[in-house]
Amino acid sequence: MRELFEKIGIEYKEDNEYKLTQLQLKQDELTDALERVEDDERRLELQNQYDEIEKAILDIYSIKSKETTGLYKEVEDYSELKNGENGAIFKGMSEKEQFEAAAALLTNKDSSLAIDELTRLANKGNVYAQTKLGEIYFQGKYTVKNVTEGLKWYDMASRQGDGTSSNRLGNYYYSNKAFSNAVSMYQRAQEQNNAYGYYNIGKMYSNGQYFPKNPVNAFEMYKKSAELGAVEGMVQTGMCYAKGIGTLKDDGEAKKYFEEAAAKKNAVAHNWLGYLYEEGRFGEKDINRALDWYEKGAACGGENCAYAAARIYFEKGEYQKAWDYALDARRKNVKEADGIINKIEETGYILSSHRSLAESGHTDQQVRLARAYEKGGLGVEKDEKLATYWYERAALANNQEALAATAYRYKKGLGVEKDIEKAKKYKAMITVSSPTKVQHSAISTVLLNIFRFLTPLTVIPIRAYCWYGISPQWGAIQELLMEMVVFTGIHCALQLIVSSHRLPKSINYLLFFIGLGLFMAIYNALWGQMELGVHIVPMAIIGTYIIRRIKE
Known part of the structure; x- marks a missing residue:
């Protein structure tokens, strides 16, 4: 767990209550970000971090519940819960301890027991359980996703004073363009001292959503959210000070907020600090300090930091480092990185480096x-x-x-x-057991075979002529087109089945044509069409075509 705290930029302490508070604050930050992010890769990255933190929180719940009751050690210990005789188990425990003991059960393979317990506690008014159930149903993580059910539990928790639930309700309304309801929920979250309730109202003032644009009000909201621990609020407050938006320009204050956010591994804050040092906003230009911040930001996943580091290293003539950072930036869709990559290629340095290593084997x-x-x-x-x-x-x-x-x-x-x-x-010499870039995935195999199979199926019009004459009716053509689709699907399925087993090619061919022939026989029987001659010609053409392509 210490590694997780280092990764997300939070000081590690052995105290479980401290760890829970910090992890839950980070989880709130990620939840807010997940509901706004549009880039799929970034969403996946945030979701993975969220899941990692969720696991750590549940582990702490599990440890605490064992310390409190000594019960949740083995699956056998849940017999009282399974039998519904759970009143005695929670006797003498606080509302929070009851919730933690129930939530700890989510670490088991059977999460239904945990949900049952959380529901029982939530119905008794346990606000922690209500918030957790809202999250579970809203995300569909431990059960089937049910947004309506999730909103119900969030609303119950919100009415009992839970700022996290109020903010999440606000996010839901915001994403559905119900800005009036969103503002109402965000303002309730503010009253409940929730950092992101302030941050989200700040964004609405900045963007002119629901409210007229008001940089001063936005700045005040961001600053309050930063004081309550919202990392995004720290970044936005720093930007307001750096640009003089909604407040007087103050590089010293900007630096303070950016450094606070950077300590929590925020890449945007790193990029700003690098920029301010590079521009000499704290005195003389300090390229080395700027580069240090850019590199740290790149290590936190910042694409703009990677590009800035590449640019500075290129100017310093350190082409290998410039190349590495430029490639990192390009992989993260920074198109400007192409310019640095092209310039480095023109120097011949990378070619020389590759050639030297290539000559060495x-x-x-x-x-x-x-x-x-x-x-x-x-x-x-x-x-x-x-x-x-x-x-x-x-x-x-x-x-x-x-x-x-x-x-x-x-x-x-x-x-x-x-x-x-x-x-x-x-x-x-190519070994199947060693996966390489040139081996096809199952999906690409399906697509390739669809392409291969559609070409020989142009023989189907011959059947139109045999059955219906030169001018077939539209209904007949529809039937033939449907047959093309069905045959293509069966072909791909059979091809995947036989190729998924490491058998000799001849056996694969045999199994494939036996399967296809069996399907066609059943197909004919169902439609009462026993004229096998109608199928023999297409089968011969298809078989010849496939074998020829495979041999190639």
Whole structure:
């Protein structure tokens, strides 16, 4: 758990109450962010962090409940709960301790018992249980998602003074453009001293949603949320001071709030600190201090920090570090990073680095160098001979990607004389048990086979002629089109089934055609069409086509 606290930028202490308070505050922050984020990759990243914190919270509940009652140690200890005789178990426990004991059961495989217990407590007015049930039903994590049920429990907790529930209700209304209701809930959350109730009202003042735009009011809301511990509030307050929005410009105050947010691993705060040092806003320009903040921000996942670090390292002439950070930024969709990547390629540094390592026998670098010559990159012209040379060197060291590429290049005669035997030799060296980029996933296999199968199915119009004459009716054409779809689906299913078992190709072919033939026989019987000759020609064409493509 210590590693988790370091990761999210919170000081670690052994006290369980302290840990719970800090983790729950972070969880509130992530919940708020998840309900607003639009980028799928960022959403997944936030959800993973949320789940990690959720597990830590439940672990603490479990530890505390064992310390309090000594009951929840083994599954057998739940017999009283399962039998509904749970009154004695919670006797003498506070409302919070009862909730923690019930929530600890969520760590078990059977979460229904925990939900039953939380529901029992919630119906008795336990606000902690009501909030947790709202979260469970709203997210659909331990049970089937039920937004209506989630809202019901959030509302009950909110009316009892729970600021977290009030803020989450506000987020729900906000996301559905019911701004009046959202403001009402956010204001209730403020009265309940919830940091994000202030932050979200601040955003609405900034954006002119429901309220007219009011930078002064927005700043006051952000500052209050920061004082209550909202990291996003710290960042926004720092930005207001740095830009002079809603308050007087004050770089010293901006620095204070940014540093507080950066200590909690916020990448945006790191980026701002780097920018302020780079611009000399705290005195003379300090590129080294700026770079330090950018690198720390990149380590926290900040794409703009990665780009800024790449830019500074390039200016310093440290091309390898510049290259690494630029690639990191580009992977995170910072398009400006392409400019740095291109400039580094023009220097020839990366090519020289790859060549040196490739000469030393590093197969990954040999493949990268081969790719550069194959497509023309890293400052070199396209050269098929050198591409094949480096692919083959890596292939001889059993690099799987290189083996596939070398086999293909010998087969097509790219940069080397066409040699089918050598192509077969390298292809045979590819080991199925070693996953590589060139192996197809099940999904890509399905798509590929759909494409392959639709081509020979153009034979279906022959059937239209045989059955209905040269001018078939529209109903008949619809039936034939449906048949194309059905046959395509069956083909793909059979292909996946037989290819998922490591059998000889001949057995795979046999099983495939037996399966397809059996399906067609059943299909004909159902429709009362026993003219097998109508199917023999399409089957022969399809079979020939598939075998030819597989052999290729």
